[in-house]
Amino acid sequence: xxDRKAQLTIEGLxxxxxxxxxxxxxxxxxxxxxxxxxxxxxxYDPGFMATSSCQSAITYIDGANGVLLHRGYPIGQLAExxxxxxxxxxxxxxxxxxxxxxxxxxxxxxxxxxVHEQLANFYKGFRRDAHPMSILCGxxxxxxxxxxxxxxxxxxxxxxxxxxxxxxxxxxxxAMSYKYNIGQPFNYPRNDLNYxxxxxxxxxxxxxxxxxxxxxxxxxxxxxxxxxxxxxQNASTSTVRLAGSTGANPFACISAGIAALWxxxxxxxxxAVLNMLDEIGDESEENxxxxxDRAKNKDDPFRLxxxxxxxxxxxxxxxxxxxxxxxxxxxxLGMADDPQxxxxxxxxxxxxxxxxxxxxxxxxxxxxxxxxxxxxxGIPTNMFTVIFAVSRTIGWISHWNEMISGExxxxxxxxxxVGYNQRDYPAK
Numbered sequence: 001x002x003d004r005k006a007q008l009t010i011e012g013l014x015x016x017x018x019x020x021x022x023x024x025x026x027x028x029x030x031x032x033x034x035x036x037x038x039x040x041x042x043x044y045d046p047g048f049m050a051t052s053s054c055q056s057a058i059t060y061i062d063g064a065n066g067v068l069l070h071r072g073y074p075i076g077q078l079a080e081x082x083x084x085x086x087x088x089x090x091x092x093x094x095x096x097x098x099x100x101x102x103x104x105x106x107x108x109x110x111x112x113x114x115v116h117e118q119l120a121n122f123y124k125g126f127r128r129d130a131h132p133m134s135i136l137c138g139x140x141x142x143x144x145x146x147x148x149x150x151x152x153x154x155x156x157x158x159x160x161x162x163x164x165x166x167x168x169x170x171x172x173x174x175a176m177s178y179k180y181n182i183g184q185p186f187n188y189p190r191n192d193l194n195y196x197x198x199x200x201x202x203x204x205x206x207x208x209x210x211x212x213x214x215x216x217x218x219x220x221x222x223x224x225x226x227x228x229x230x231x232x233q234n235a236s237t238s239t240v241r242l243a244g245s246t247g248a249n250p251f252a253c254i255s256a257g258i259a260a261l262w263x264x265x266x267x268x269x270x271x272a273v274l275n276m277l278d279e280i281g282d283e284s285e286e287n288x289x290x291x292x293d294r295a296k297n298k299d300d301p302f303r304l305x306x307x308x309x310x311x312x313x314x315x316x317x318x319x320x321x322x323x324x325x326x327x328x329x330x331x332x333l334g335m336a337d338d339p340q341x342x343x344x345x346x347x348x349x350x351x352x353x354x355x356x357x358x359x360x361x362x363x364x365x366x367x368x369x370x371x372x373x374x375x376x377x378g379i380p381t382n383m384f385t386v387i388f389a390v391s392r393t394i395g396w397i398s399h400w401n402e403m404i405s406g407e408x409x410x411x412x413x414x415x416x417x418v419g420y421n422q423r424d425y426p427a428k
Contacts, residue, residue, distance in 0.1 A: 230395030306368030
């Protein structure tokens with residue numbers, strides 16, 4: 001219930017228009033402008049940066065202070081004490097599970113990792129050199145043709161089953177995309193492995209030799225999954241909600257989210273970091289400083305990738321965890337002297353000390369180190385965004401479920417029309 005009012009006066013309009021003001025549990029207050037349409041007016045907000053499209057209790061970001069909370073729990077605490085499967089339960093259900101609830105949920109996920117055998121035929125329709133994201137986007141949308149037995153979105157149990165299926169099968173589909181891309185046979189998942197271990201097994205094992213899962217790598221993948229699980233109303237999550245507002249099935253909605261994530265301005269940042277480090281190349285202080293100077297030059301197209309964030313205006317709370325994980329992986333591989341890591345660490349030092357970066361709040365973000373981790377593990381750059389999609393599936397399906405289980409309307413943004421007024425077709 002609103003206890004305050006906002007008033008709008010418009011030149012040429014005699015009356016004052018009033019709007020209710022609402023306060024959430026955290027964050028800025030919001031002005032409910034829905035009644036503005038009765039006055040024949042709309043707001044204009046390209047990018048929706050000042051528009052709240054929904055109510056949500058899943059994730060909260062305080063960009064000014066570098067805070068990321070999932071159901072109230074700080075991401076740093078979750079990364080230290082929890083794991084990805086438990087985080088999935090938390091995001092989907094709102095509370096941490098009891099031991100029994102966790103065992104049941106984890107077993108449910110583990111026992112639904114296989115996909116319908118005919119899905120392999122989907123992959124045969126793609127060229128071998130197709131980008132794995134294009135394959136994943138198509139195959140996930142096609143799941144509706146195989147798992148249509150529980151797609152009554154008005155039933156809570158059907159939504160729960162669809163969520164379990166998506167969380168469980170995404171690593172399998174992602175690994176299949178990679179294997180198809182490189183011409184190797186698909187690996188069936190194994191129920192004796194945990195979520196991250198299973199993904200590594202399906203990615204890297206082959207029929208010719210035994211594959212031993214490195215626990216440091218498995219921990220790193222689990223961390224990467226956790227740190228990318230949800231990030232409030234970003235472009236792909238908003239896409240999932242908008243698609244879901246039409247009543248579309250969950251597989252189609254998640255496929256739409258994957259398509260949005262594929263954009264280089266959204267899910268491709270960690271790949272861009274590696275490309276930047278490759279471009280810098282030489283780890284000498286003189287060369288690194290040259291690129292720093294280029295980044296400061298507004299007339300130079302070179303940009304430091306992995307620094308700053310559209311939401312975080314101080315620091316990305318996920319970056320510290322990712323940096324620690326990066327050190328662990330490279331230490332395990334004996335790559336502490338890796339040239340790319342040396343360049344990355346020096347760039348970080350400069351950014352944290354240089355007034356130019358401090359004044360503009362250009363601090364390292366989560367993508368700065370994640371690409372180095374994935375490359376060190378052996379994952380090719382064209383799979384980076386696929387892994388992001390595996391991680392973000394739980395966020396997407398949690399937001400979709402929250403919307404469908406509450407009150408919602410079909411999304412219908414308005415426009416500021418700047419085209420021709422009505423004109424007559426010319427006589428011939």
